[in-house]
Amino acid sequence: MKEKKSIKTNPEACTQCLRCQLYCSFHHTGVFNPLKAWIVIKPGEISFTDECLEKCTLCTLYCVCDAIISQ
Amino acid sequence: MEIYGFSGWMLYVDLTEGKIRKVPIDLELAGRFIGGWGIGCKLAYDLIKPGIDPLSPVNPIIISAGVLVGTSVPSAARIVATFKSPLLATEEPRKYMIAYGTAGTRRFGWNLKCAGYDQIVITGKSERPVYLRIDDDEVEICDADDLWGEKDTYETTDVLEDRYEGCGVISIGRAGENLVRYSMALVDKNGTFGRHGLGAVMGSKNLKAIVARGTKGVKVSDPKRLSKVVDEMAEKIKQSPWLKPFHQVGAHAGWSAYKSMLHMGVWSVEEYDKHYGIPALLSVKRYSAACATCILSCRIGYRVKDGRHAGLETDTGHGVVLSMIGERLELKDIRDGLKYLDMCNRAGLCAYASSGPIDWLTRLYEGKAITEEETGGLALTRSLGTYLRLLEMIINREGLGDTLADGWILVSEKLGRDARKEYVWGSGGIQKGVAHMIDPRTWGLSANTLGEAVNPRAHHGNMSSALAGPPVTLDWVKGDLEEMAVSRDEFLRIFTPATYYGVFNAARMARHIEDRGNILNCLGCCDSNSIPRFLPVPNLAECYSAATGIETTPEMLKKVGERVSNLYKIINVREGFSREDDEFPEAWFKPIMTPEGPATMKDYYKTREIIRDDAHQLLDDYYDERGWDIETGIPTQEKLKELGLEEYIKDLPE
Numbered sequence: 001m002k003e004k005k006s007i008k009t010n011p012e013a014c015t016q017c018l019r020c021q022l023y024c025s026f027h028h029t030g031v032f033n034p035l036k037a038w039i040v041i042k043p044g045e046i047s048f049t050d051e052c053l054e055k056c057t058l059c060t061l062y063c064v065c066d067a068i069i070s071q
Numbered sequence: 072m073e074i075y076g077f078s079g080w081m082l083y084v085d086l087t088e089g090k091i092r093k094v095p096i097d098l099e100l101a102g103r104f105i106g107g108w109g110i111g112c113k114l115a116y117d118l119i120k121p122g123i124d125p126l127s128p129v130n131p132i133i134i135s136a137g138v139l140v141g142t143s144v145p146s147a148a149r150i151v152a153t154f155k156s157p158l159l160a161t162e163e164p165r166k167y168m169i170a171y172g173t174a175g176t177r178r179f180g181w182n183l184k185c186a187g188y189d190q191i192v193i194t195g196k197s198e199r200p201v202y203l204r205i206d207d208d209e210v211e212i213c214d215a216d217d218l219w220g221e222k223d224t225y226e227t228t229d230v231l232e233d234r235y236e237g238c239g240v241i242s243i244g245r246a247g248e249n250l251v252r253y254s255m256a257l258v259d260k261n262g263t264f265g266r267h268g269l270g271a272v273m274g275s276k277n278l279k280a281i282v283a284r285g286t287k288g289v290k291v292s293d294p295k296r297l298s299k300v301v302d303e304m305a306e307k308i309k310q311s312p313w314l315k316p317f318h319q320v321g322a323h324a325g326w327s328a329y330k331s332m333l334h335m336g337v338w339s340v341e342e343y344d345k346h347y348g349i350p351a352l353l354s355v356k357r358y359s360a361a362c363a364t365c366i367l368s369c370r371i372g373y374r375v376k377d378g379r380h381a382g383l384e385t386d387t388g389h390g391v392v393l394s395m396i397g398e399r400l401e402l403k404d405i406r407d408g409l410k411y412l413d414m415c416n417r418a419g420l421c422a423y424a425s426s427g428p429i430d431w432l433t434r435l436y437e438g439k440a441i442t443e444e445e446t447g448g449l450a451l452t453r454s455l456g457t458y459l460r461l462l463e464m465i466i467n468r469e470g471l472g473d474t475l476a477d478g479w480i481l482v483s484e485k486l487g488r489d490a491r492k493e494y495v496w497g498s499g500g501i502q503k504g505v506a507h508m509i510d511p512r513t514w515g516l517s518a519n520t521l522g523e524a525v526n527p528r529a530h531h532g533n534m535s536s537a538l539a540g541p542p543v544t545l546d547w548v549k550g551d552l553e554e555m556a557v558s559r560d561e562f563l564r565i566f567t568p569a570t571y572y573g574v575f576n577a578a579r580m581a582r583h584i585e586d587r588g589n590i591l592n593c594l595g596c597c598d599s600n601s602i603p604r605f606l607p608v609p610n611l612a613e614c615y616s617a618a619t620g621i622e623t624t625p626e627m628l629k630k631v632g633e634r635v636s637n638l639y640k641i642i643n644v645r646e647g648f649s650r651e652d653d654e655f656p657e658a659w660f661k662p663i664m665t666p667e668g669p670a671t672m673k674d675y676y677k678t679r680e681i682i683r684d685d686a687h688q689l690l691d692d693y694y695d696e697r698g699w700d701i702e703t704g705i706p707t708q709e710k711l712k713e714l715g716l717e718e719y720i721k722d723l724p725e
Contacts, residue, residue: 029288
């Protein structure tokens with residue numbers, strides 16, 4: 001897991017709808033596969049895997065509650 | 072052959088033999104039944120033989136993942152469990168219904184699809200407590216001795232989530248283990264298969280939990296096409312004035328209307344609002360929770376921050392359910408309501424269903440209509456202490472609890488009383504063994520509430536439409552029906568004023584709402600999202616076509632909805648159900664005495680009283696709109712032929 005400077009996280013606002021995981025995984029694997037997403041969502045916790053590209057903020061486009069915001 | 076949208080496999084689990092079988096999904100069935108619960112109904116017809124004992128090993132549990140579950144379609148997170156319900160529906164003759172429960176899921180649904188399975192069929196009975204582990208290609212029946220009788224629903228979920236990181240979990244609690252007939256299974260803590268006793272059916276199989284974890288993913292046929300329609304749907308939801316209120320308070324966003332429409336008359340609306348309104352709910356809110364893919368987010372988790380029961384945390388139950396229980400049991404402190412709810416959640420017990428008999432008996436005791444001799448020596452004074460004691464007894468099937476655990480009809484028989492006649496306040500009306508949640512005397516006899524009476528399984532959720540939210544204009548209702556792919560003739564019939572109802576025909580409308588509800592069950596989309604009209608059938612047809620590659624028009628989807636409605640009806644006709652079981656509950660014809668005055672059953676716009684003759688005519692209209700026999704309420708041969716269901720004609724009574 002790693003810090004990601006390009007995305008500000010607000011885990012308290014996250015509803016865990018997992019749209020970010022669905023779109024992230026689709027983008028880099030071609031199928032919907034939340035367990036292969038490079039953003040990891042748990043109650044009260046948002047983190048990014050080591051594979052996650054620092055400059056990519058795709059997931060923030062799909063968040064509807066400002067839990068992840070592109071910086 | 073590549074499969075899109077669907078995962079491609081059905082899992083058959085025989086708990087008696089300890090055997091697991093994987094069968095490829097027959098996509099021919101998709102043409103007839105779309106998928107998800109549509110195929111689940113077909114399996115239910117094939118596997119649930121008429122007259123079986125619901126708690127016997129032969130009662131299957133069929134879990135159907137919506138076709139669109141695992142994709143990005145907003146609200147596509149629902150799975151449906153179909154099984155014979157252990158709750159006695161009628162006493163003479165004794166009939167049990169084939170029920171279903173739907174659950175929005177946070178992790179289970181997409182995990183199951185990503186593991187490769189669209190359907191799970193569980194039969195038999197394990198000798199020892201077990202849980203089922205579905206982990207991509209590995210499917211195993213695992214020992215659950217450390218969970219059964221030891222861990223409640225939340226603890227079980229925590230243990231299994233720890234063991235299998237990223238998984239989804241269906242779990243029962245002590246109520247299911249002890250075969251309480253209205254016990255539930257919880258899904259990922261927040262979701263429930265409510266009210267009809269799936270918990271007991273799992274318990275009867277010694278099945279404590281089901282775990283699903285999948286890493287293969289869900290493929291779609293035309294990602295760009297899917298993306299276009301999903302973006303359009305998402306944009307509409309994001310622009311909705313409902314979004315922010317839902318993110319703040321979940322389903323309580325409708326409270327300004329619900330406080331009157333879901334009001335049981337125990338308190339004034341003002342007092343109800345004070346104890347269970349938005350400020351009270353916010354005082355105990357811990358988090359907002361959405362099912363996977365859902366932008367709206369209708370759930371919240373709770374924590375008692377201070378005062379009575381400080382520190383209590385619970386994760387299940389919409390605010391409106393908490394409020395209804397609180398009012399009926401006169402729990403003025405919302406924290407007491409949460410204490411009650413939490414005990415039910417952890418035991419896997421339907422809190423709404425349990426609160427009915429408890430309310431009834433404690434009122435009888437208060438009115439000196441029953442004695443301590445009849446209650447087994449218990450003083451049933453109305454207080455949280457009594458309610459929790461009774462809950463404990465129900466969950467453990469001790470003494471009076473053993474009686475209460477069996478549902479309305481058996482409780483009535485054992486006590487020598489008739490709850491359907493006596494318990495008329497705040498019950499929603501008792502019909503087919505369950506009490507309705509939405510009472511037309513306060514809500515109005517909308518197509519939704521009427522639909523609860525005629526649906527084989529009284530399902531407040533599945534009958535969802537714009538009428539299931541705060542009151543809307545006739546134009547808005549018309550727009551909603553237009554989005555359900557009704558034909559021009561159907562539209563005209565629905566919106567021709569009826570002298571025995573009002574400006575539209577609620578009975579004719581109910582049939583189409585039911586068909587659309589079944590489309591949602593097949594696709595896995597959520598009825599809550601249909602209330603603000605986020606799920607027009609044309610959009611759903613486009614989603615299905617793009618996801619699966621099976622080109623489907625809105626009219627075709629509507630037809631499948633109708634086909635599934637008919638098949639589900641046939642399954643229950645086989646069990647002996649007919650029009651007499653759809654007749655409105657007696658309670659609906661008596662007023663509820665509220666502090667604001669008597670509340671009686673009126674049409675949706677509250678312009679006139681609905682009396683018995685009106686009800687009779689409305690039922691006639693419902694069956695007519697369905698193309699069923701009006702006298703018996705049963706599909707006709709002609710209708711089954713029209714729908715390509717000829718093989719089920721043999722199940723029609725002679």
